[in-house]
Amino acid sequence: MTSDDELIKRKQEHLDLCASDAVAFRETTTGFEHYSFLHYALSEVNIDEIDLSFNFFGKVIALPFYISCMTGGTDETVNINLKLARVAKELNVPLGLGSQRYALDSERFNSHFDLIREASGEVPLIGNIGAAQVVEAGIIKKLSALITNSHINALTVHLNPAQELFQKGGETNFKGLLTAIASLKKELGIPIIVKEVGSGIDEKVADELLWTGVDMIDVAGAGGTSWSGVEILRNGGDNQHDFWDWGMPTTYCIRKVNALRASYNFLLTASGGINSGMDIAKSLALGADLTASARKILRELHENGEPGVVKMVYDWFEIVKKVMFLTGSQTIEELKMDKIVKKQDMF
Numbered sequence: 613m614t615s616d617d618e619l620i621k622r623k624q625e626h627l628d629l630c631a632s633d634a635v636a637f638r639e640t641t642t643g644f645e646h647y648s649f650l651h652y653a654l655s656e657v658n659i660d661e662i663d664l665s666f667n668f669f670g671k672v673i674a675l676p677f678y679i680s681c682m683t684g685g686t687d688e689t690v691n692i693n694l695k696l697a698r699v700a701k702e703l704n705v706p707l708g709l710g711s712q713r714y715a716l717d718s719e720r721f722n723s724h725f726d727l728i729r730e731a732s733g734e735v736p737l738i739g740n741i742g743a744a745q746v747v748e749a750g751i752i753k754k755l756s757a758l759i760t761n762s763h764i765n766a767l768t769v770h771l772n773p774a775q776e777l778f779q780k781g782g783e784t785n786f787k788g789l790l791t792a793i794a795s796l797k798k799e800l801g802i803p804i805i806v807k808e809v810g811s812g813i814d815e816k817v818a819d820e821l822l823w824t825g826v827d828m829i830d831v832a833g834a835g836g837t838s839w840s841g842v843e844i845l846r847n848g849g850d851n852q853h854d855f856w857d858w859g860m861p862t863t864y865c866i867r868k869v870n871a872l873r874a875s876y877n878f879l880l881t882a883s884g885g886i887n888s889g890m891d892i893a894k895s896l897a898l899g900a901d902l903t904a905s906a907r908k909i910l911r912e913l914h915e916n917g918e919p920g921v922v923k924m925v926y927d928w929f930e931i932v933k934k935v936m937f938l939t940g941s942q943t944i945e946e947l948k949m950d951k952i953v954k955k956q957d958m959f
């Protein structure tokens with residue numbers, strides 16, 4: 613099997629495993645269940661006037677939400693991305709592409725990227741590359757070409773050490789990663805986003821990244837999809853494995869990274885187990901600018917198609933509006949003003 617075949621096979625196995633809940637965290641939760649909103653009986657909010665639109669690097673999007681990175685656009689997966697692209701266009705939210713590693717050394721997929729751009733209309737497209745590729749020699753030149761060829765408006769670097777550690781043949785040498793990310797920011801001329809894949813980013817990691825000028829941190833915390841879990845299953849293990857639940861809960865990551873606002877200007881995305889409107893409302897109240905979801909979107913796409921995903925996301929944001937109404941928050945900025953408490957503080 614060539615390394616390209618290997619990559620394609622792995623991607624397909626990831627998609628298959630993520631079509632069920634078998635890869636959910638077993639014990640670690642997102643932490644959203646520990647928070648409650650403070651009811652505000654004197655609400656003067658007009659729910660019909662709530663505006664959820666958001667300025668995403670100079671482009672107005674309809675909701676503080678994006679479809680998180682899942683598939684890149686190989687022959688086998690381009691159809692999923694075309695579906696997600698149409699959903700993103702309908703919702704007017706950004707679409708995150710999955711790892712584009714396979715396209716770094718080949719222009720063979722450019723026609724797929726043309727199709728994805730066409731299907732997504734004008735919404736921001738977010739490219740994706742792994743930490744293991746970022747540290748390779750000559751990456752800047754390859755990424756410059758990829759940005760043009762895949763029409764992306766921002767680039768995400770995914771940090772996935774736990775996944776690599778448990779993946780057969782995974783990359784376990786990330787020497788030079790921070791310096792490499794710093795040079796992407798200096799050389800590429802588009803917004804640089806750094807995300808995890810479900811083990812979370814806290815204030816220590818975010819501080820180092822933001823120091824290099826990175827534009828957005830997507831915490832991708834624990835409690836949703838376990839990517840060490842995905843690889844453990846692929847190796848024949850089960851969810852009793854010591855590292856199945858490795859990671860920091862999404863709520864912890866949001867709070868910690870949000871505390872860096874005084875020092876840096878950046879966007880903060882909450883993801884990792886965002887599976888409901890209440891999760892989104894709590895993320896925003898805890899300080900996130902944006903929210904994102906991956907596996908839940910994929911599962912809804914499998915079960916109810918593109919209209920199902922569009923409806924699900926709209927329903928989520930109807931819940932966000934109801935929370936805003938009941939907490940006296942006309943704007944998301946107001947929702948962030950002491951509207952949520954830890955449940956333990958209510959007793």
Ligand SMILES: Cc1cc2nc3c(=O)[nH]c(=O)nc-3n(C[C@H](O)[C@H](O)[C@H](O)COP(=O)(O)O)c2cc1C
Pocket residue numbers: 626627630680681682683684709710711740769770807808809810832835836837883884885886904905906907908910
């Ligand atoms: C099928 C699938 C494939 C994924 N592939 C990628 C990828 O290529 N690059 C990436 O940055 N994240 C990838 N992810 C991780 C997600 O973007 C996300 O960070 C993680 O699954 C946690 O979010 P969730 O709990 O909403 O699934 C993938 C997720 C899924 C479900």
